[in-house]
Amino acid sequence: MASAEQDALALREQLFHERVRECIICTLLFTSLYILCHFIITHFKKHTDFAAEHDNEDAAVNRIALGLCTFTLAVALGAVLLLPFSIISNEVLLSFPRNYYIQWLNGSLVHGLWNLVFLFSNLSLVFLMPFVYFFTESEGFAGSKKGIMARVYETSVVLLLLLLLVLGMVWVASAIMCNDSASRQSLYDLWEYYLPYLYSCISLFGVLLLLLCTPFGLSTMFTVMGQLLVKPWLLEDLDEQLSCTRLEEAAVSRRICSGKASCWLNLDVELLQEQLFAIRTKRRKLELRHQASPWQRNLGYPLAMLGLLALTGTSVLIVCFHVLELLLDDAAMPRGIQDASLGQVSFSIFGSFGAAFQVVLILYLMVSSIVGFYSSPLFTRLLPVRQDTPLTKIIGNCVSLLVLSSALPVFSRTLGITRFDLLGDFGRFNWLGNFYIVFLYNMGFVALTTLCLIKRVSWAVQAELIRTFGLHKLPLPVPCSRCLTKPC
Numbered sequence: 001m002a003s004a005e006q007d008a009l010a011l012r013e014q015l016f017h018e019r020v021r022e023c024i025i026c027t028l029l030f031t032s033l034y035i036l037c038h039f040i041i042t043h044f045k046k047h048t049d050f051a052a053e054h055d056n057e058d059a060a061v062n063r064i065a066l067g068l069c070t071f072t073l074a075v076a077l078g079a080v081l082l083l084p085f086s087i088i089s090n091e092v093l094l095s096f097p098r099n100y101y102i103q104w105l106n107g108s109l110v111h112g113l114w115n116l117v118f119l120f121s122n123l124s125l126v127f128l129m130p131f132v133y134f135f136t137e138s139e140g141f142a143g144s145k146k147g148i149m150a151r152v153y154e155t156s157v158v159l160l161l162l163l164l165l166v167l168g169m170v171w172v173a174s175a176i177m178c179n180d181s182a183s184r185q186s187l188y189d190l191w192e193y194y195l196p197y198l199y200s201c202i203s204l205f206g207v208l209l210l211l212l213c214t215p216f217g218l219s220t221m222f223t224v225m226g227q228l229l230v231k232p233w234l235l236e237d238l239d240e241q242l243s244c245t246r247l248e249e250a251a252v253s254r255r256i257c258s259g260k261a262s263c264w265l266n267l268d269v270e271l272l273q274e275q276l277f278a279i280r281t282k283r284r285k286l287e288l289r290h291q292a293s294p295w296q297r298n299l300g301y302p303l304a305m306l307g308l309l310a311l312t313g314t315s316v317l318i319v320c321f322h323v324l325e326l327l328l329d330d331a332a333m334p335r336g337i338q339d340a341s342l343g344q345v346s347f348s349i350f351g352s353f354g355a356a357f358q359v360v361l362i363l364y365l366m367v368s369s370i371v372g373f374y375s376s377p378l379f380t381r382l383l384p385v386r387q388d389t390p391l392t393k394i395i396g397n398c399v400s401l402l403v404l405s406s407a408l409p410v411f412s413r414t415l416g417i418t419r420f421d422l423l424g425d426f427g428r429f430n431w432l433g434n435f436y437i438v439f440l441y442n443m444g445f446v447a448l449t450t451l452c453l454i455k456r457v458s459w460a461v462q463a464e465l466i467r468t469f470g471l472h473k474l475p476l477p478v479p480c481s482r483c484l485t486k487p488c
Helices: 002-044 056-095 107-137 148-177 181-186 190-228 238-261 269-291 294-328 351-375 391-406 408-415 435-468 480-485
Strands: none
Touching: 002 056, 002 107, 056 107, 056 148, 056 351, 056 391, 056 408, 107 148, 107 391, 190 294, 190 351, 190 391, 190 408, 190 435, 238 269, 294 351, 294 408, 294 435, 351 391, 351 408, 391 408, 408 435
């Protein structure tokens, strides 16, 4: 009897130590993400909004809002790394099943990370970010004493009214879509039905946003990479272009100086300064291309473009193959599991190499979706500017990135990029079990990506050929109608 009690006590002690170890690891991981996101937001924030001499109360409010935005951005970054971390953990446990130094890496830790990301995503989207926005815009109720607490009271009341409105809309939508008595009875359960259903709607919106942004971003990545790297010299004299640009810069500079020195010349100095700035930017780009080494110029750019083409083509082929699997096998449908059994089987038929390639594809699709999001005409104004981004724009960026990143695991599993099943509450979304939604989503991704790539590549090839052969320098033909309308 004593030995049985000792065994039970030892088991409880082991479970306690494992739980403490998981809490310490999660805290360290989130602290690292929080510090990284703090440096990122500090790099883009507008310093005048946080200066203490501007207004002590406003500066304190902005600092509180900045901390909550940093928390939200850390949750978004954690959601991006959630699926890659799980895939890598599974492969590490497969390669070293009995290694003493990786015993902390287990299914319980991964499952806990999924639950924490789901919880913090709900908390940030439903409570924290609306609170931050209303908190920065509030001034306190009329007649109340001014201060931070007055703003907190007003923000809490407005946020409560907003939550009641949103929950009422969710209740009405659920009652319309599910007309049976069992579903209506479940509507009164806030934690088990309301929040998962609300987050299911938010996740569906995020997945649809990824469907629109990712194909556009995949095609835009070629343009972005072309701007970052040095292009090779093909049928062009870079020395001649550089000398012409320098002469043009010197001419515009002399015109500006003569216009400032003489009162008889009527010159638009501001227009000339803008023209000088554009010429200097062009000269710097030409100098960078001229100073680049032949290896960087002739090898780096083609390899980068081939890499982007290989990643994009592979992702489209994987989704096409997944469409065929959906038609032939029900196991290809995305599903959720509650037990993370890691270290038993690889999630790729190519082993560790295939799993590593899945991680690269997931991160590449996320980067492409962000590029497509900020390149789209609807969200171009949200693009942050270094040291000149106001707090309201920071809040909008944090919310947008959180919506995109929290939908990334569902997006990757729906397209068949990975076989890793969704853990925790990520697999409880109602629309995941609908075959028609999943099938049409995959077909839409293939169609949109193909159309965007064809359009982007055709325009890029046409522009490059025109620039290479110097056709852009030719004068445009004047229509005959314009010639006839000229006075004699």
